[in-house]
Amino acid sequence: MLEKDVQIISVDDHVIEHPNVWQDRLPAKFKEAGPNLVRDAVNGDHWVFEGEKAGNFALNAVAGRAKEDIAMDPRSYDDMRDGCHDIHERIKDMDIEGVHAQLNFPNMPGFAGTTLAMAKDKELGLACVQAYNDWILDEWCAPYPERQIPLMIMPWWDVDLMVKEIHRTADKGAKSFTFVELPHKLGLPSWHTDHWNPMLQASQERDMPISIHFGSGGAPLGVSQEGMSTNFTIGISLFALNSAMATAELLLSPVFHNYPGVKFILSEGGIGWVPYMLERIDYVWDRHRWYNDVNREVKPSSLWKTNMYAPFIYDDAGIFSRHLIGIENIMFESDYPHSDSNWPHTRKMLEESLANVPNDEARLIAEGNARRVYNFPRVS
Numbered sequence: 303m304l305e306k307d308v309q310i311i312s313v314d315d316h317v318i319e320h321p322n323v324w325q326d327r328l329p330a331k332f333k334e335a336g337p338n339l340v341r342d343a344v345n346g347d348h349w350v351f352e353g354e355k356a357g358n359f360a361l362n363a364v365a366g367r368a369k370e371d372i373a374m375d376p377r378s379y380d381d382m383r384d385g386c387h388d389i390h391e392r393i394k395d396m397d398i399e400g401v402h403a404q405l406n407f408p409n410m411p412g413f414a415g416t417t418l419a420m421a422k423d424k425e426l427g428l429a430c431v432q433a434y435n436d437w438i439l440d441e442w443c444a445p446y447p448e449r450q451i452p453l454m455i456m457p458w459w460d461v462d463l464m465v466k467e468i469h470r471t472a473d474k475g476a477k478s479f480t481f482v483e484l485p486h487k488l489g490l491p492s493w494h495t496d497h498w499n500p501m502l503q504a505s506q507e508r509d510m511p512i513s514i515h516f517g518s519g520g521a522p523l524g525v526s527q528e529g530m531s532t533n534f535t536i537g538i539s540l541f542a543l544n545s546a547m548a549t550a551e552l553l554l555s556p557v558f559h560n561y562p563g564v565k566f567i568l569s570e571g572g573i574g575w576v577p578y579m580l581e582r583i584d585y586v587w588d589r590h591r592w593y594n595d596v597n598r599e600v601k602p603s604s605l606w607k608t609n610m611y612a613p614f615i616y617d618d619a620g621i622f623s624r625h626l627i628g629i630e631n632i633m634f635e636s637d638y639p640h641s642d643s644n645w646p647h648t649r650k651m652l653e654e655s656l657a658n659v660p661n662d663e664a665r666l667i668a669e670g671n672a673r674r675v676y677n678f679p680r681v682s
Contacts, residue, residue, distance in 0.1 A: 304653045304664045309402035309680065311672040312648075313451070313613050314515065314569035314635030317406040317442065318363050318386040319434070321379070327433035332426050336433075337410055346377030349410045352426070356417050362409055365395070365639030366646065386639045389442050393449055400649025401636055402669075403678065405451040406442070407480060407515050407569070408434065414482045414518035415455030424459060431457045431467065439474050447475075448681045451672075453513055454479040458490070461497065465504045472508040477676045479505075481512050483548040483568070484519030493555040494595075502561040511565035511611075511675055514548060516541045523547070538642075545571025546579050549610065553583055553602035558609045565675055567611045569635060570642070573620030576627045580606055607631065611675055614655075615642055621655055624663070632667045633675075 321339040328336045337351050349356040363382035364371075379387065385395035396404065411418045411434060418434070421427030435454045443450035454471045456479050457463040468479060482488055491497035505512055522540040526533075545568045552558070552566060580603040591598045607628050613635035614620050624632060634652060637643040644651045656664040673680060 303659065303661060304649075304656045304668055305661055308665050308668050310400060310634060310649060310652060310668050311451075311678070312401050312404040312636035312638070313513070313567060313633045313672050313676070315404040315406045315638045316362060316409060316640055317392075317438075318379075318382065318409050318639070319411075319437070320387045323437045324430060324433050327436060328429055332429050335423065335426055336430055341378070347379055351410075351417060351430075352422055356410060357412075362641075363639050364641050365643050383639060389445060389450075393446055395638065395645065396449065398646045399636065399638070399644075401638075403449050403451060403672075404636065404638070405453050405478065405513065405672075405676070406438075407453065407513075408455060411455055412518065413515035414480045415458070416482065416488070416518065418455065419457065419459050424457075427459070428457050428463060431455055432470075435467070435471050435476070436474075439471065439476060443475075451478065451676050451678050452476045456481065456501075458482070458501075461500050464501045468501070468504040468508060468510060472510055476510065477678060478511050478513045478567075480518070481514055482518045483514040483516065483544055484551065486551075487519045493551050493557050498557075499560070502557060502564050506561045506563035509563065509677060511567055513567045513569060516544050516568075516570040519544060519548070542571045542575045545612065546575050549576075549579055549606070550583055552610065553605050554587065554596055556597070558605045559597050559600065562608070565609055565611065567613070567633070567675065569613060570615075570637065571612060572617045573612045573614045573627055573632055574617050574623070576606075576612060576620065576631075577623045580626070611671065615644070616651060616655060618655070621659065624659070624667075629663050629666055630671055630674075633672050634668050 324337040325333055335352050337349050339347060340350055341347050363386045365383055384391035407413045415431060418427050418430045439452050443452045452475060454476045456467055486492040521537055522543040525537050525540060548568060557564065583602045587602050611631050611633055613633040615635055615637055620627060636648050638645050652668060
């Protein structure tokens with residue numbers, strides 16, 4: 303069970319950037335093309351980047367709404383909780399739901415900073431990436447260093463720039479950075495090339511785990527158009543597919559053999575799928591390793607135990623099979639303020655999930671594993 307003194311850590315929450323994040327930080331020459339918030343009473347608030355609309359809030363800011371009231375809105379900052387974009391109000395909302403600390407993925411830039419990475423003007427893109435990171439470090443996390451785990455975005459169109467930004471932000475206290483879950487789906491080199499080696503080396507050197515969020519590599523493969531639009535329940539139900547694909551790509555690649563200190567965390571795919579996937583990968587590896595370009599000595603599932611982690615929101619199947627996943631490989635995610643969030647009942651639901659789990663295991667899942675992997679020690 304979850305004891306009262308456990309400080310819950312969520313490794314997957316989200317921030318809605320306030321309207322002046324970029325305008326306060328970009329050089330004058332980039333202010334017009336950089337992210338600008340347009341307040342429109344008819345079409346709703348929306349971001350404009352390089353002259354084009356760059357997404358809306360939709361299901362990304364619905365914390366506190368009844369299930370019956372969740373839809374593809376809110377349309378403006380006036381329609382969401384202040385905790386979505388104000389760090390002081392966020393801390394209050396965390397106290398209400400019983401979450402002690404959290405790691406936040408971005409909104410306007412995309413979960414892996416994809417919108418900014420796709421900038422036509424790469425000098426502008428880099429300035430926007432750095433402005434976001436400085437905002438997270440200096441304004442969002444700095445007032446509450448015990449409550450916020452700084453997550454960075456990266457200029458992943460240029461690996462050398464990535465390495466510089468990893469070191470720059472690590473020097474300022476960054477704990478992790480986000481990246482696309484399936485780079486090849488975006489036309490980028492896969493994990494089976496040496497393209498990403500400098501980034502992986504920097505991640506290992508600075509002990510900065512790589513946090514990957516579902517959807518950062520596109521929709522689940524083969525989902526119908528309706529499944530990602532008019533019947534979004536299909537797409538949401540299949541989040542685990544991308545996590546499973548990312549797991550297979552990584553475990554059967556050279557990544558962890560070449561960089562044994564690199565760690566990946568797969569957010570919002572749940573954990574119930576993990577035992578079957580590991581079993582299947584091991585079976586296939588054992589039978590087919592002799593004629594494929596894979597490491598023939600190390601069982602892939604052993605790399606999961608040392609290098610990969612997955613959080614859950616509410617996953618009875620995963621909790622039931624937790625020993626097959628690895629107690630030290632499971633974390634918790636709240637998903638505030640997204641539509642999967644159970645705010646303000648987060649702690650209550652986690653207590654229910656872990657009711658039949660031994661205290662020491664529950665403590666690791668809810669707090670200890672996140673502190674260890676993200677180098678985020680307990681202070682009080």
